[in-house]
Amino acid sequence: MAKKMKAQVFYEAEKMILEEIPIPEVSDIDILVKVKNVGICGSDISYYYGLSPVGTPTGKGPLVLGHEFTGEVVKVGKVAKSLGLFKDGDRVVVNPVQHCNACYACAAGQTHLCEKLSVPGVTTNGGFAEYCVSKYTGLFKLPDGISYKTGAFTEPLACAVNGMKKLDIEPGQFVTILGPGPMGQMMVQMAKSIGAGKIALIGTRNYRLEMGKKNGADFIFNTKDKNSTYYVVDLKEAISDLTDGKLADRAIVPTSSNDAFEQAIDITGNCAIIVHFGLPNEDDIIHVPALSFHTMDKQIRAAWLAPLAWPAAIRCMTEGIVNVEELLTHTYPLEDTEKAITNLKDRIDNPMKVQIVL
Numbered sequence: 001m002a003k004k005m006k007a008q009v010f011y012e013a014e015k016m017i018l019e020e021i022p023i024p025e026v027s028d029i030d031i032l033v034k035v036k037n038v039g040i041c042g043s044d045i046s047y048y049y050g051l052s053p054v055g056t057p058t059g060k061g062p063l064v065l066g067h068e069f070t071g072e073v074v075k076v077g078k079v080a081k082s083l084g085l086f087k088d089g090d091r092v093v094v095n096p097v098q099h100c101n102a103c104y105a106c107a108a109g110q111t112h113l114c115e116k117l118s119v120p121g122v123t124t125n126g127g128f129a130e131y132c133v134s135k136y137t138g139l140f141k142l143p144d145g146i147s148y149k150t151g152a153f154t155e156p157l158a159c160a161v162n163g164m165k166k167l168d169i170e171p172g173q174f175v176t177i178l179g180p181g182p183m184g185q186m187m188v189q190m191a192k193s194i195g196a197g198k199i200a201l202i203g204t205r206n207y208r209l210e211m212g213k214k215n216g217a218d219f220i221f222n223t224k225d226k227n228s229t230y231y232v233v234d235l236k237e238a239i240s241d242l243t244d245g246k247l248a249d250r251a252i253v254p255t256s257s258n259d260a261f262e263q264a265i266d267i268t269g270n271c272a273i274i275v276h277f278g279l280p281n282e283d284d285i286i287h288v289p290a291l292s293f294h295t296m297d298k299q300i301r302a303a304w305l306a307p308l309a310w311p312a313a314i315r316c317m318t319e320g321i322v323n324v325e326e327l328l329t330h331t332y333p334l335e336d337t338e339k340a341i342t343n344l345k346d347r348i349d350n351p352m353k354v355q356i357v358l
């Protein structure tokens, strides 16, 4: 096997270089994966533009980004080998949130809050490369019917599954989803199958809202673009009109916009559950009108990462509950990773999900 591989190494804001670097060593608890498809996450964009620090000890590069990826097993460390868990040639998807299974949080079952979390693409080198190592405990075998392309949606889908579990939809409820990106599109599909009565999808770009309509949203609203046919001046009034004045039963906010979250509080009614999903910026403060929040008996919950949600995410794909492939609008080779990231950020050619294909 070759000793070197091509990798996109992120150094600092807007500086990523295609380099030849050593193929990573495989320790006893590792598995080496030949990368196939890597999704670009909103957080990759944030890291690339220096909007949030990467997870290395210094918060800086050099680091290979990319944490939503599938690949083929090419080398199995001693432990997984002795347990008979994986073998060369296995098709796998990597769960990048890799816990230690020995700290207090892990013992409490809060593995996503592990004190020794290791995350390929965030704390250690990730998937924008020909090869990547993963702990054996972070690998899932892909079912036969799931391609590398589809499988690379497992991580974001698992986060969406976790968000939907937190949202706790009861049959027939009026559900609002504020954010029509890839996450929102998956949530619309899941909310329908879970039994939502009506779903309103809210955003600022028509092409994303229209895709949401195809995915099952009953109503779409554009809160920003005055030229849009879906434009509403007063979202609360629009939701009120659709619900006999009761407002929404549930709201989930798959966008980092703090305004959108405050809007979610505003458009929900009695005993509503509101889920904070999109990663906020460092200085964001949520303003909650205390009296109405209290006397309407509302709940706000956060949905962070995807604890225990991976099996359900894989089932959602194999059972056809969520169609992820249609969300993939653009693919690029490894050489063009920077272009893929900047084009996605600038919404060139109406992207939804973008993948690097090796």
Ligand SMILES: [Zn+2]
Residues within 6 Å of the ligand: 041, 042, 043, 067, 068, 155, 156
């Ligand atoms: Zn991600």
Ligand SMILES: [Zn+2]
Residues within 6 Å of the ligand: 099, 100, 101, 102, 103, 104, 105, 106, 114, 115, 116, 117
């Ligand atoms: Zn731990």
